[in-house]
Amino acid sequence: MDRSVIRFSHCQKEIFCFSVPEECPSCGEELRGSRLQEAPISLPSPFTNGHKSSCCLLVAPAHDNINREFGGTSELHTGISNTTGVVYNYTQGGVRKDQSGWERCVSVPLVRPDMFHLLAQWDQYLDRFSDGPMWDPAWHRFHEEDHNCFSFCLQFVNSVLAAEERSSLTRETFTHSFILPRMKRVSKYNTLYDHIQRHRYYMIDRQEDRQDDTPVSS
Structure with missing residues (x-):
């Protein structure tokens, strides 16, 4: 395109x-x-450069999606960007920190620009969360159904909401309210x-x- x-x-x-x-x-x-x-x-194109979209949940074609398409049957992958455009994403080998490969994706903003206190702690939250044992292959194996890239993203979002003393989001609510549209x-x-x-x-x-x-x- x-x-x-x-x-x-x-x-x-x-x-x-x-x-x-x-x-x-x-x-x-x-x-x-x-x-x-x-x-x-x-x-406006629905696609953005994930490495220029800070503090977002990103949806992109999976690494094994050869044509890098967003078709209805295409495998998709999710990640979270930090404030400098590094994309944290959970795979079978653990958490990756990609500085490239997310140039054409769909972004879901997670933080308002005026939330300075959260922006200042975002990278620290993301580093601490991604280093947890839940995402270490030696402790928990990747599972396509219930312990995957989307699980990583949703649990991170909920950990931030908890730190902000806000209510958590279910998978269904987050998907239908923010991803599907x-x-x-x-x-x-x-x-x-x-x-x-x-x-x-x-x-x-x-x-x-x-x-x-x-x-x-x-």
């Missing part, structure tokens, strides 16, 4: 494409020099992108484009 998706409005349609055409694909009117209902905008957006974006690649355009009646990036801590 090396091209940006552009959206512009004409004849009460929202038209998605990679570049504004000379003629409206809906009504055939020449667009060059004409006034559109609004200026073309570039749709973003993955649905990825699915819609991928479908839109593939449609434009095949047909050049995608058209719908005018509607608002929404995005939710509310930090978990709020």
Whole structure:
């Protein structure tokens, strides 16, 4: 996905494409020099560089996902970024601290920018948590169902919430409230992108484009 998706409005349609055409694909009117209902905008990609997204839960294609895809049947992997963009993630060999490999992923903000006290302790929390025996292969083996990369992330989030004297989150609540909405957006974006690649355009009646990036801590 090396091209940006552009959206512009004409004849009460929202038209998605990679570049504004000379003629409206809906009504055939020449667009060059004409006034559109609004200026073309570039749709924000649902993907971010995890190494530039501090204090986030990150979802990326698994290391053995050869095509690095986010398809519905693709294996995915999760991790937690520290304040400098190092991604802590739990694997069969224990906790990894990746400085590369998470350049295209989905991020879930975990800390509000104004929570300075938590930001100051985040790296310390993450280091201490990842050094625990729960994530040492000599003590606990990786299990695909109940002791995996997502278990590591969720238990870390709950350990921070406990330190902040906040209620913990269940796997179901965290998944449905914070993960699934973003993955649905990825699915819609991928479908839109593939449609434009095949047909050049995608058209719908005018509607608002929404995005939710509310930090978990709020």
